[in-house]
Amino acid sequence: MTTAAKPRRRGGGWLKEEFGNPERRTAYLMVLPVFVIVLAVAFYPVADAIWLSLHGGTPTITGSFVGVQNYVNMFQNSDFQSGLVNTIIFTVASVTIELVVGMAIALAINRSFRGRGLVRAAVLIPWAFPTVISATMWRLMFQDQVGVISYVAHALGLVSHPILSDQTLLMIACVIVDAWKTTPFMALLLLAGLQTIPGDVYEAARVDGANAIQRFIRITLPLLKPTMLVALLFRILDAYRVFDLFWVLGGQQLESLSTFVYQSVRVSQLQFPEGNAAAVFIFISALLIALFFIRVLGMQTSTEE
Amino acid sequence: MVLFYLFVTLFVLVSVAPLLWVFKMSIVTKTELFASPPTFLPQHTTGSHWHTIFANRDFLLALRNSVIIAGITTIVCLFFGSIAAYAIARLRFRFKSTVLTFILAVAFFPQVAIIAPLFKQFSDIGLINTYWAAIIADTVFALPLTVWLLVAFFKELPKDLEEAARVDGATTLQAFRKVIVPLAAPGVFTAAILTFIQAWGDYLFALTFLFTASTQPVTVVIPNFAGIHTIDYGAQAAAAVVVTVPLVILVLIFQRRIVSGLTAGAVKG
Numbered sequence: 263m264t265t266a267a268k269p270r271r272r273g274g275g276w277l278k279e280e281f282g283n284p285e286r287r288t289a290y291l292m293v294l295p296v297f298v299i300v301l302a303v304a305f306y307p308v309a310d311a312i313w314l315s316l317h318g319g320t321p322t323i324t325g326s327f328v329g330v331q332n333y334v335n336m337f338q339n340s341d342f343q344s345g346l347v348n349t350i351i352f353t354v355a356s357v358t359i360e361l362v363v364g365m366a367i368a369l370a371i372n373r374s375f376r377g378r379g380l381v382r383a384a385v386l387i388p389w390a391f392p393t394v395i396s397a398t399m400w401r402l403m404f405q406d407q408v409g410v411i412s413y414v415a416h417a418l419g420l421v422s423h424p425i426l427s428d429q430t431l432l433m434i435a436c437v438i439v440d441a442w443k444t445t446p447f448m449a450l451l452l453l454a455g456l457q458t459i460p461g462d463v464y465e466a467a468r469v470d471g472a473n474a475i476q477r478f479i480r481i482t483l484p485l486l487k488p489t490m491l492v493a494l495l496f497r498i499l500d501a502y503r504v505f506d507l508f509w510v511l512g513g514q515q516l517e518s519l520s521t522f523v524y525q526s527v528r529v530s531q532l533q534f535p536e537g538n539a540a541a542v543f544i545f546i547s548a549l550l551i552a553l554f555f556i557r558v559l560g561m562q563t564s565t566e567e
Numbered sequence: 568m569v570l571f572y573l574f575v576t577l578f579v580l581v582s583v584a585p586l587l588w589v590f591k592m593s594i595v596t597k598t599e600l601f602a603s604p605p606t607f608l609p610q611h612t613t614g615s616h617w618h619t620i621f622a623n624r625d626f627l628l629a630l631r632n633s634v635i636i637a638g639i640t641t642i643v644c645l646f647f648g649s650i651a652a653y654a655i656a657r658l659r660f661r662f663k664s665t666v667l668t669f670i671l672a673v674a675f676f677p678q679v680a681i682i683a684p685l686f687k688q689f690s691d692i693g694l695i696n697t698y699w700a701a702i703i704a705d706t707v708f709a710l711p712l713t714v715w716l717l718v719a720f721f722k723e724l725p726k727d728l729e730e731a732a733r734v735d736g737a738t739t740l741q742a743f744r745k746v747i748v749p750l751a752a753p754g755v756f757t758a759a760i761l762t763f764i765q766a767w768g769d770y771l772f773a774l775t776f777l778f779t780a781s782t783q784p785v786t787v788v789i790p791n792f793a794g795i796h797t798i799d800y801g802a803q804a805a806a807a808v809v810v811t812v813p814l815v816i817l818v819l820i821f822q823r824r825i826v827s828g829l830t831a832g833a834v835k836g
Contacts, residue, residue: 273630276661285658292654293666295647298709301684303707321683360812370574377575383822385577386587390587390814392768394786399589399807401790408800410588410605417604446582447829454830473736489758503677506770520771523679527687528775537683544677 284439305540308545315538320531332539339536345522348433348508352518353501356440360497361490364448365439369482372456385446393443400439401426404511440507444500448493455489456482491561493530499548519544568830570681586811593617593805616767616801625780625788626806633784633810636698636773637766639703644713645764649755652717656728667718674711678723682775689776700776701784705766710806712765720754721747757828764814785810 281287315332319325336342371381388396403411406424415421425431459482467477483490505520514521519540526537555561580778596611620626654660685704686695692702724747732742734789770786777783789810792803818825 267640285739287662288662289654292658292743293651296651296670296714297666299647299707300670300673300710303703304676304681305669307681307684307688310687311680314683321686335788367578370571375571375575379822381575382577382826383574383819385582386818386822386825387811387815388582390585390764390818391811392770392786394770394790395807395810396585398790398803399585402592402800402804403585404808405800407603408600408605409593411726413603413605434814437686442581442585446578450826451830481818502790503679506677510770513755520677520679523677524682524771524775534683534734541677541680541683545680548675548677 263470293302295384303352308542311538311541311545315535315542316537321535325535328535332535333543336539336543339522341517341533342519342522342524342536342540345517345519345540348517349502349504350510352433352436352440352504355437356444356501357494357497359437360445360448361494364445365416365452367445367449368452368456369478372453382450385450388413388443389447391443393506394510396439396443397507400435400442401511401513404435411492425514429516432516434512436504436507436516440501440504444497448497450492452486452489455486459485488561491559493556495552495555495561497549502548503544533564570735573823579724584806586815587788588810589755589804591800593808597802598802607740610714616799616805619802619827620792620806620809623802628780628790629783630809632698632782633767635786636701636705636769637763638700639698640709640766641759641763643702643706644709644766645759648710648713649717649751650743650756653721653747653751655714656718656721657724657747658739670714671711673707674715676708678708678771682771683786687777695776696782698731698782701769701782704776705769708769709762712770716758716761717751717754719802720758720828721794722749723788724750727812753824755823757821760817760825763830764817767814 279286282291314324316329317324318328329476371378391399400411403409405423406412406426409425412421412425415425420429421428425435426459463481463485464477467481472480492559503520504518505524508516508518508521509524523541523544524542526533591609593616594612595606595609596613599606599609599611630710636774646647675734677695681704685700689695689700694703728746728750729739729742730805734748737745767784769784773787775786777787780788785806789803789806792799792806
């Protein structure tokens with residue numbers, strides 16, 4: 263077995279090494295279909311979107327090159343601005359709640375108990391529902407005439423007008439629904455991470471006189487960091503790209519970055535160029551967030567073991 | 568200890584309460600739906616909402632469409648994804664991490680970023696308002712999950728399996744077909760469940776590419792479930808419950824698999 267630590271050869275040496283070897287040829291053929299699909303249906307359209315965003319026009323006719331003008335218009339567009347603000351608020355609020363509450367739940371149920379399987383199943387249910395179905399269900403409960411939550415909120419004097427017509431209340435509703443759907447999932451993820459921490463580490467710390475909070479901060483958090491970072495990045499990017507929830511729960515009245523793009527490129531064709539710019543904007547900002555996690559926060563992306 | 572079980576019960580209740588409440592909404596009369604204060608336990612039940620939805624041709628078509636789109640997406644993802652995942656997990660080749668990074672990176676793409684270009688391309692080749700538009704788009708976003716899961720799974724298999732097959736004279740592909748594939752069943756099964764759940768829940772691509780009752784899945788149809796003049800709340804509630812029942816059953820039966828699949832990548836990753 264000498265293929266493991268072969269020194270790298272410069273120039274055209276690798277081509278023969280890779281494709282001359284039958285095992286490697288097979289490997290490349292095996293990944294080829296997926297690789298092609300991903301390039302053709304994901305990467306190429308994004309490149310196309312970038313190109314489109316630099317031109318004016320309509321969905322059917324591409325206009326002339328306008329440089330970054332679409333981006334300038336986009337930043338000045340009030341719908342885009344509210345979409346940006348709503349998306350940021352939503353992301354920060356929901357991810358924070360989901361992380362904190364999810365962690366609390368994970369810590370609380372980190373032990374074996376009877377009925378654990380049933381609990382896991384029950385809390386997976388919100389996660390398994392399509393977001394639009396959850397949004398539809400909760401919208402029924404928030405609805406002014408038939409909604410139980412609406413009734414209770416009115417009775418307690420918390421609100422005085424229909425919840426579904428108020429932007430602020432809609433945002434709160436979205437955060438609640440997202441937290442309902444995702445907190446159990448976060449808890450399960452964090453719980454799995456917690457279970458990889460051996461009990462004797464805590465024992466030793468307890469013997470040394472560390473209290474619960476110290477044990478949490480000095481032992482749990484650092485050891486949980488890799489799991490937490492992965493979970494956090496996924497949640498942040500999911501929240502940042504929110505569409506289904508805002509569109510359905512908000513009755514198409516609540517703006518997010520993604521709803522702005524959808525409106526602009528599919529519904530009202532007048533803002534098509536700005537919509538394309540916004541699409542690219544979301545892509546690039548998501549990329550930057552991911553890079554931040556990988557470079558700055560040191561999230562593990564290793565694919566070897 | 569009592570406190571612990573109380574807490575757990577609360578956690579479970581909060582998770583399933585909305586489903587139970589909406590189910591109640593689907594079986595009570597219209598009058599009771601609009602009752603103020605709302606009733607806690609159903610008082611005047613009726614099967615009329617359920618009758619309404621199953622008599623609604625568009626809803627039945629939507630169910631069929633969802634099954635077809637999610638089903639084919641799952642099969643395509645599993646077929647190509649498991650082959651690719653195997654190569655990444657078990658074979659040696661130079662650009663392995665690049666390929667894997669490309670595939671997994673798609674999970675971070677904003678879906679809205681590609682709907683305009685894809686719409687144009689699909690229009691040009693006449694795929695708009697066909698299942699394939701949704702299937703192709705759903706596939707590319709489900710592949711990262713499928714591949715990620717199966718790579719983690721294949722890595723867990725004993726290391727000398729291929730070696731033993733090679734000693735018996737098998738090529739790489741033969742080793743894959745005869746030794747690995749039979750052992751891959753549990754991992755592929757878990758991947759199938761998770762991929763199906765994700766594909767079933769797609770909304771944006773279906774909304775963008777599919778326009779008629781003959782192609783639209785339930786995710787598009789249910790939020791707009793209209794009665795004669797306005798939203799028929801009872802029927803909408805019934806429709807929502809119908810769609811989630813198979814998912815609930817799936818989750819109840821396969822909860823252990825689902826959790827281990829989801830956490831395998833994140834924790835061991």
